[in-house]
Amino acid sequence: MPKQANGRCSSDAKADAGGDTSGVGRRASRPGKAAILALGKAFPDHLLLQENLVDNYFHETNCNDPVLREKLERLCKSTTVKRRYTVLSRDILQKYPEIATKGGPTLQQRLEICNAAVCEMAAAAAESCLLDWGRPASSITHLVYVSSMELRIPSGDLYLASRLSLRPDVSRVVLYFLGCYGGVSALRVAKDLAENNPGSRVLVVTSETTALGFRPPSTDRPYDLVGAALFGDGAAAVVVGADPDPEERAFMEMEWATQEFVPGTAGVIDGRMTEEGISFLLGRELPELIGSRIEGFCQRMMEAARVKDGVRFKDGFNDLFWAVHPGGPAILNRMEGSLGLRPEKLECSRRALSEYGNVSSSTVFYVLDYLREEMRRKEGGIEEWGLVLAFGPGVTFEGILVRGLVQ
Numbered sequence: 138m139p140k141q142a143n144g145r146c147s148s149d150a151k152a153d154a155g156g157d158t159s160g161v162g163r164r165a166s167r168p169g170k171a172a173i174l175a176l177g178k179a180f181p182d183h184l185l186l187q188e189n190l191v192d193n194y195f196h197e198t199n200c201n202d203p204v205l206r207e208k209l210e211r212l213c214k215s216t217t218v219k220r221r222y223t224v225l226s227r228d229i230l231q232k233y234p235e236i237a238t239k240g241g242p243t244l245q246q247r248l249e250i251c252n253a254a255v256c257e258m259a260a261a262a263a264e265s266c267l268l269d270w271g272r273p274a275s276s277i278t279h280l281v282y283v284s285s286m287e288l289r290i291p292s293g294d295l296y297l298a299s300r301l302s303l304r305p306d307v308s309r310v311v312l313y314f315l316g317c318y319g320g321v322s323a324l325r326v327a328k329d330l331a332e333n334n335p336g337s338r339v340l341v342v343t344s345e346t347t348a349l350g351f352r353p354p355s356t357d358r359p360y361d362l363v364g365a366a367l368f369g370d371g372a373a374a375v376v377v378g379a380d381p382d383p384e385e386r387a388f389m390e391m392e393w394a395t396q397e398f399v400p401g402t403a404g405v406i407d408g409r410m411t412e413e414g415i416s417f418l419l420g421r422e423l424p425e426l427i428g429s430r431i432e433g434f435c436q437r438m439m440e441a442a443r444v445k446d447g448v449r450f451k452d453g454f455n456d457l458f459w460a461v462h463p464g465g466p467a468i469l470n471r472m473e474g475s476l477g478l479r480p481e482k483l484e485c486s487r488r489a490l491s492e493y494g495n496v497s498s499s500t501v502f503y504v505l506d507y508l509r510e511e512m513r514r515k516e517g518g519i520e521e522w523g524l525v526l527a528f529g530p531g532v533t534f535e536g537i538l539v540r541g542l543v544q
Contacts, residue, residue: 177265198353221369258372266374318529319498369494373502428471462527463490
């Protein structure tokens with residue numbers, strides 16, 4: 138059974154508020170604006186420590202190649218990941234030994250694993266979120282369901298709605314195969330639904346597993362080693378609604394959302410479904426590409442705050458708090474350098490990467506969970522305005538200008 142997780146963690150670093158955005162004192166939600174009202178997360182039972190990964194991986198795949206082993210050892214150190222969760226327990230690998238051998242047509246077996254595991258984790262995360270919210274599932278009016286590791290008709294949203302006993306008239310939206318930016322895309326969709334349907338409450342659920350792409354190490358597919366060293370499994374859920382009641386404890390208001398793709402970069406993150414599962418190629422230019430465009434993308438969102446609310450950011454990007462999907466340390470490092478961010482600004486993202494790995498669309502919600510604890514711990518003494526960001530195939534930039542609320 139997946140583990141529900143309500144535990145919090147926060148950065149020990151202190152974020153200095155700047156300019157007119159210090160945010161000390163109570164900040165109430167504003168009429169008609171969508172806010173995040175609750176959050177939950179869940180993981181499979183099997184915990185994978187990074188220090189044991191190389192031995193386990195090469196044992197499970199019966200690989201004895203010393204060159205590949207040495208390369209994976211280096212990758213494991215460079216990712217900064219310390220632990221992850223995985224669906225692929227010993228029992229699963231014993232039941233489906235063919236997925237640990239090279240070249241076999243195993244898509245059917247992988248989907249049997251993934252479809253069940255994704256829905257199980259999604260249900261656990263949603264139940265955790267509803268418990269955090271304090272209201273019954275029957276109060277949910279809309280469901281936004283996100284995964285890049287499930288494939289079936291009807292899709293997992295219907296199974297999840299039945300599992301949670303959501304109302305039969307719940308309005309469902311499915312976002313499949315968006316990759317790492319899927320979580321922020323779902324928030325953008327939920328924001329539109331909440332603000333255009335008064336009284337609605339939108340449940341967003343993301344669930345991902347690496348089982349669809351697990352395979353033995355091979356010199357033919359060097360990126361498989363990156364995946365083995367970086368990615369993990371898990372689910373997350375949030376409730377989004379406008380005009381929250383005080384007891385709903387809204388902690389973040391979504392002001393303005395935008396998406397942008399970079400023309401001509403469809404091949405930089407390339408994923409293909411084959412009889413052997415899903416296979417990814419990741420271009421080395423991705424961190425540099427993000428770093429070269431991130432300043433302009435973020436400035437446009439900050440300009441929305443200036444135009445709409447007259448907000449002045451005296452210290453520029455350091456006047457904001459940041460919830461960035463941690464695709465990998467190279468991306469975070471490049472962002473930090475390009476924007477001149479103080480080290481503590483991306484601490485929640487780095488902590489999420491360390492504790493869970495890259496869990497695709499779910500990871501940004503783990504970052505938001507850390508930020509929520511930071512807001513509570515500091516009693517509102519962090520910046521009022523922030524950015525929620527993710528990057529993925531396309532190359533696609535997804536961003537939301539948000540405003541932290543004090544509970």
